[in-house]
Amino acid sequence: MPKEESSISLEEQEKIIHAKQEWTHTFDAVSDLIFIVDNDLNFVRVNRSMAEHCGCRPNELVGRKCYEVMHGTKCAPVECLHAKVIELREPQTAEFVVEKLKGIFEVTMSPMFNTDGQITATVHVARDISEKRRQEKLLAKQQKQLEEINSTLESRITEAVAEMRKKDDILIQQSRLTAMGEMISNIAHQWRQPLNNIGLIVQNLQLAFKSNDLSVEEMDEDIAEVMKVLQQISETIDDFRNFFSYEEKMSSFIVNELISRSLSFVEPSLKRKGILLELDEQPDIVVNGYPNEYMQAFLNIMLNARDALLDHQVTKPLISIRISGEKGRSIITVRDNGGGIDEDILPKIFDPYFTTKHQSTGVGLGLYMAKMIVEKKMHGSLEALNVEDGVEFKIEI
Numbered sequence: 150m151p152k153e154e155s156s157i158s159l160e161e162q163e164k165i166i167h168a169k170q171e172w173t174h175t176f177d178a179v180s181d182l183i184f185i186v187d188n189d190l191n192f193v194r195v196n197r198s199m200a201e202h203c204g205c206r207p208n209e210l211v212g213r214k215c216y217e218v219m220h221g222t223k224c225a226p227v228e229c230l231h232a233k234v235i236e237l238r239e240p241q242t243a244e245f246v247v248e249k250l251k252g253i254f255e256v257t258m259s260p261m262f263n264t265d266g267q268i269t270a271t272v273h274v275a276r277d278i279s280e281k282r283r284q285e286k287l288l289a290k291q292q293k294q295l296e297e298i299n300s301t302l303e304s305r306i307t308e309a310v311a312e313m314r315k316k317d318d319i320l321i322q323q324s325r326l327t328a329m330g331e332m333i334s335n336i337a338h339q340w341r342q343p344l345n346n347i348g349l350i351v352q353n354l355q356l357a358f359k360s361n362d363l364s365v366e367e368m369d370e371d372i373a374e375v376m377k378v379l380q381q382i383s384e385t386i387d388d389f390r391n392f393f394s395y396e397e398k399m400s401s402f403i404v405n406e407l408i409s410r411s412l413s414f415v416e417p418s419l420k421r422k423g424i425l426l427e428l429d430e431q432p433d434i435v436v437n438g439y440p441n442e443y444m445q446a447f448l449n450i451m452l453n454a455r456d457a458l459l460d461h462q463v464t465k466p467l468i469s470i471r472i473s474g475e476k477g478r479s480i481i482t483v484r485d486n487g488g489g490i491d492e493d494i495l496p497k498i499f500d501p502y503f504t505t506k507h508q509s510t511g512v513g514l515g516l517y518m519a520k521m522i523v524e525k526k527m528h529g530s531l532e533a534l535n536v537e538d539g540v541e542f543k544i545e546i
């Protein structure tokens with residue numbers, strides 16, 4: 150054909166080829182699965198992603214029935230959108246589980262019209278939404294779990310708190326056992342003297358009786374003396390027993406009376422070790438609380454002061470106690486001159502199991518218990534601070 154008669158120039162032909170290549174590249178570059186099927190549901194064109202999903206090359210699919218390739222069936226499945234697109238002449242979208250392609254796809258099918266307005270084919274754009282659905286499912290499951298956790302949270306917290314209370318009570322009991330050991334040894338000391346006295350009186354009675362030298366008056370006097378001593382001993386037993394009885398309810402008590410009862414337990418051992426005790430008390434302050442546990446807290450503080458004084462071998466060891474207060478509030482301070490507590494460990498002394506002592510002498514529960522008794526059970530406060538040459542503990546309730 151003579152050059153001037155050609156309807157398309159070479160340059161234009163090259164442009165068309167270039168445009169076609171560009172379009173094919175774009176078509177293949179899209180990660181969505183794109184394919185065109187004719188009215189008989191034969192593949193006319195498929196992009197690379199679609200071919201890859203089917204495990205072949207694009208050309209190998211052209212001319213094959215789409216339902217055979219996609220669904221492995223002999224005819225289009227009932228949910229196929231093709232008929233609907235033809236009927237309504239507009240795009241349709243639906244979700245399909247395509248087992249052959251191992252995934253869930255969101256497919257949009259659009260009609261392709263010729264210049265006469267007739268539909269000649271449909272374009273399918275399928276997006277793999279398997280991962281999205283998997284995530285949604287996971288999210289829904291987690292949401293459900295969260296809702297379940299939320300709905301049971303309150304009861305679980307209540308249970309956990311009750312469990313903790315129980316543990317705290319057990320710890321209080323344990324620490325009371327430690328105090329019991331201390332008290333038993335003091336009782337042994339406290340009783341030695343009166344028991345000796347009783348022994349002497351009884352021996353004297355026997356001697357006097359044997360030598361016919363016992364008047365009724367003398368016997369009454371001696372028996373009264375024995376009874377007095379026995380009374381003292383029996384009071385110590387009562388104190389001891391009360392200390393271990395369980396307190397269900399709060400009760401009111403006179404602070405300085407309780408403190409002097411507590412001191413009767415530790416005073417002898419302090420005396421033996423040469424530790425001086427100073428007491429500056431304001432009488433008759435009545436407060437509400439758990440007296441036995443309060444006593445336990447106070448004793449723990451006293452025993453710590455004693456340990457610090459002995460550890461540091463202080464020349465004039467001294468523990469000063471001050472009791473003050475007014476109208477249902479009391480402040481007790483226990484101060485020693487045992488050298489104080491290093492500032493960097495001071496914030497830890499109320500932590501459970503914090504101790505600087507050898508494991509045979511301390512477990513580190515004393516102050517934790519004391520704090521719990523005073524602050525949690527009696528809503529008071531217990532603090533410690535370094536003063537001059539020792540520590541001061543302040544109990545407020």
Ligand SMILES: Nc1ncnc2c1ncn2[C@@H]1O[C@H](COP(=O)(O)OP(=O)(O)OP(=O)(O)O)[C@@H](O)[C@H]1O
Nearest residue numbers: 453454457498504505506511512513514515516540
């Ligand atoms: N008065 C004090 N002076 C110096 N250090 C003290 C004093 N009181 C407490 N501490 C420090 O605080 C720590 C914790 O005391 P806590 O009573 O809780 O435990 P612990 O006495 O070591 O053991 P335990 O369980 O037998 O009481 C002690 O080990 C000690 O280092």
Ligand SMILES: [Mg+2]
Nearest residue numbers: 449453515516
């Ligand atoms: Mg202690």
